[in-house]
Amino acid sequence: MIYVRTPNDEELRELKRMTRQEIGRVAQRAQMILLSAQQHTVPEIARIFAVKAWLAEQSRIQLFYLPTYCSHLNPVENIWLRLKGQMAANRLYGSLQCLLDGVAGFFNAMTPELALTWAAH
Numbered sequence: 001m002i003y004v005r006t007p008n009d010e011e012l013r014e015l016k017r018m019t020r021q022e023i024g025r026v027a028q029r030a031q032m033i034l035l036s037a038q039q040h041t042v043p044e045i046a047r048i049f050a051v052k053a054w055l056a057e058q059s060r061i062q063l064f065y066l067p068t069y070c071s072h073l074n075p076v077e078n079i080w081l082r083l084k085g086q087m088a089a090n091r092l093y094g095s096l097q098c099l100l101d102g103v104a105g106f107f108n109a110m111t112p113e114l115a116l117t118w119a120a121h
Helices: 009-025 042-057 076-088 096-109 112-120
Strands: 030-034 061-065
Touching (some): 076 112
């Protein structure tokens, strides 16, 4: 189960149930990867603390926190930057379809070798 936001109360109960069920299937410890995303509302912050407190009580779960998003650590950002430079910067398209055609052309021309080269720089 993957959440891209803080789970609501019902989802939190389901997360706990599924986690207990999955932990029961493994002989050793289980690993759980959590995002270190910033939340902005008080109810979400309260739920985050509730989730973290509950997970901390589970001795067989090893938690790993991903760092807050850092674009310079994500190689695909170099490809998006190149796309923006070639397709969007200082350009005006006559229609949305013209822009979409240009973007499609950009990706059609991008070979796996080019993508790896661009991502590395």
